[in-house]
Amino acid sequence: MTSQLPAVAMARGDRSVMPTVTSPVASTTTVPEIRGDTWLECSVWYQSMPGSLFQCFCVLLCIAFMGSGHNSVAALYTHVLCACAFFFMAIWGVIDSCGLDIVIWSLVIFIINVGQVAYIAYKDRQTQKIFDSDMQTIYNMRFLPFEITRQTFVDLVTCKGCEMLTLSRGHNYAAEGKTPIEKLSLLVSGKIRVSRDNKVLHYITANEFIDSSEWQSLKLTANAKSTYKVTITAETDCKYITWKRKYLLALLANRKRLGKLVNHMIGRDVVNKLYHLNTTQFNYRGYRYDIRLPLIMSLRDDVIQREKRKKDSALGMESPTAESTSPTVTSSSPTSSPPMSSSSPTSSPPVSSSSC
Incomplete structure (x- = not known):
């Protein structure tokens, strides 16, 4: 020891x-065998x-x-x-x-x-419990290209106010003018029909937001108790993720990068819906419009009122024109009648003369 x-x-x-x-040089001198005798160099190494x-x-x-x-x-x-x-x-x-x-x-x-x-x-x-086949598809298509980690995606789909729900075929997700806008949903599987006044506007398929237009419309209107302008009905059995507006906004405020990405995806989804609507929705003069967004709703109403005024003014212009054309027709009748009448009654004397 x-x-x-x-x-x-x-x-x-x-x-x-x-x-x-x-x-070995001076036997009387002893040097301690230490490491780091000075701060400049080590006197003895291992x-x-x-x-x-x-x-x-x-x-x-x-x-x-x-x-x-x-x-x-x-x-x-x-x-x-x-x-x-x-x-x-x-x-x-x-x-x-x-x-x-x-x-x-x-x-x-x-x-x-x-x-x-x-x-x-x-x-x-x-x-791994959360990432089933549908969740994996959504993550790979929407979040993985932007280098969002799986854990961040799990935090998004498991936050407070987030639920995974199902919608049976024929059931309504939202009713026109009745359901308040207070959530955002992403369709995981199935197919949904969007209609207004019993007219189909477009369809929503998997990996698309269900009510992105309504979510964006709340930023344009001061009324926080807005309702859906359309009826959203399940065409097939559907499964979707829904976030309550209050809790989702709180989460996105804390996660700046995630918030920018979600806002980008919502905006892109709205643009895609507008594109599909513009290819199918026209009025009688060929104007394209989207009846889901409030600003474009007002534009549609303005167009309808303007067209109505044009029709009324056109009818007012046609009435004096009809009156001005009617004397011409009557005046032409006497001028044209003599040849017609001369042919019938006066034709007999020449015939009789010729006979004579």
Whole structure:
């Protein structure tokens, strides 16, 4: 045990237990065998490496920090290798270094990394339960291209006020003029018909927002108790995700990047609906309009009123024209009658004369 004290003291830098080395030049001079006698240079170096455990710690730590990424796999990779590295560091502190502080800190960091691994594995398992085939399709089509992590998507579909609901065939999602606008829904599967006054406007298929136009219309109107301008009915059995407006706005306010992405997707969905409506909806003069948005509703009413005024003015212009054309017809009748009458009554005398 006493033979190991100089080595331990050398490792920890304890000068009181350090052995002395006799100089070959002057036997009377003794130089303490220490590391780091000054801040500028080390006077004496170890004769060998600290050991294989310390080398394993350094290699594992280097490999752990070489990993990159923002998903759960990258996090598991980093934390598992860090836990192994600091476990070797704790063993090296017990066997070779004999330093209590090294052992304690290594064990603390090891436990933290193990806890992170367990937490990530638990969250990943919860994520796998949510990601069925439909959810995976929505994530791959709408969120993965923008590098939104699976965990962020899970937070969006599991936040407060978010529900996964079903709608049977023939049932209404919203009734025209009755259902208040207080939610946003994304169709997961099925097909939905949008109509007004028993006229079909368009259809909604999977991976499309059901009421994106109404969601955008609330930004244009001051009335927070607006109702749907259309009737939305399920053509088939449908499944959809719905968010309550209040809680969704709170979540998007905290997640700035997610909020910009969701607003972009809603705006794009509205543009697609307008495009489909404009290709099918015309009035009697060929004007295209969308009856779902309030501003365009007012434009449609203005167009109808303007066309009505034009019709009334056109009828007013036709009445004097008809009166002006009627004398011409009557005046032409006497002028044309003499030839007609001369042909019938006067034709007899020439015939009679010729006979004579």
